Amino acid sequence: MKIALITGGNTGEREVSLASARTIEQAISFATVELFVFPEQLQDFLSVYQEYCLAIPMIHGKGGEDGALQGLLELLTVPHLFGGVRAHAIGIDKQLCKNMVSALGIQVPLSFHHPGIDQGSSKVSYPVFIKSNTGGSSLQMGLCENEEDLDVCLSSGIQDPIIEQAISGREFTVGVIEKEGALTALPVTEIIPRAHYFDYESKYDVNELAEEVCPALIDDALACELQSAAVRIHKELGVQYLSRSDFIVTTDGEVYFLEINTIPGMTPTSLVPRALKASGVDLSSLLKYWCNKLTTNK
DSSP states (O other): OEEEEEEEOSSTTHHHHHHHHHHHHHHOOSSEEEEEEETTTHHHHHHHGGGOSEEEEEOOSTTTSSSHHHHHHHHTTOOBSSOOHHHHHHHHOHHHHHHHHHHTTOBOOOBBOBTTBOSOSBOOOSSEEEEETTOOTTOSEEEESSHHHHHHHHTTTOSSEEEEEOOOSEEEEEEEEEETTEEEEOOOEEEEOSSSSOOHHHHHOTTTOOEEESSOSOOHHHHHHHHHHHHHHHHHHTOOSEEEEEEEEOTTOOEEEEEEESSOOOSTTOHHHHHHHHTTOOHHHHHHHHHHHHHHTO
16 A cells, blocks of 8 residues: 655644654554655655555645645545545634534534624624634634734734634543544543643643643543534534544533634644543554555545
8 A cells, every 4th residue: 555645735834734744654554655745745746646545634724624635636536534625624614614513503602793804793792812714723813802902913914814702611622533434532631721722832832732631530421522512513524534623611511612623733742642542542553444444445
């Protein structure tokens, strides 16, 4: 089996993508893997793509997690992990994704209207988060306590911004994997950031890493509720093989969905690899299962 592992990208998530790809590459001992860094090696890939049984996209954010790369691979008829164009296009669009999840009966933070921003229908009620509607890795986001804070954030150049209700509570994340023909929720992880929220440094700066408790120290009922929600969202969006959904739970026990990662980070400090380890799932074996299934169904 010959696998093309595609990584890189030209967004702020490039370095995370490269680190995630290294984790995947090291876990594949059952096949020949060749790494292609996009966009630099796009033409190289196009000249040899027919040599590969399948591709593993490992680009986070625009260009890799928005359906663009998946569309290219489907045009070339190259089988690939992690679902098709639709799932990624919905997943990366935070507002669209929240609308679909809300239709499932799962609570989501309110979105607010602001001059120049289309999303939302009500007047801003502080505190709020402002973030890029299609960004990831907690880049281009900020917590705003008042209108002055919001104006500063809006002038900072956040691309395609949305403004949403800042929910106070405990932060949790749940990975979902396809294993032995069924969707399985990984153990719930609680995220306890050093900062006010789970920002980029809390995820990747070794000096600022958030505390991550996996399995989370919560009762079984809440764990099951979060895991069930993550599986329902994964299925509704049509994601395949792997996803990670983020939630906040208020002091009153209300669960709010925040966003989904359709190609979640796989770096040594990322949440999914740690949850896999906590559940006793070997990443190499899981990748082998996924790749064998994909090539069998080709």
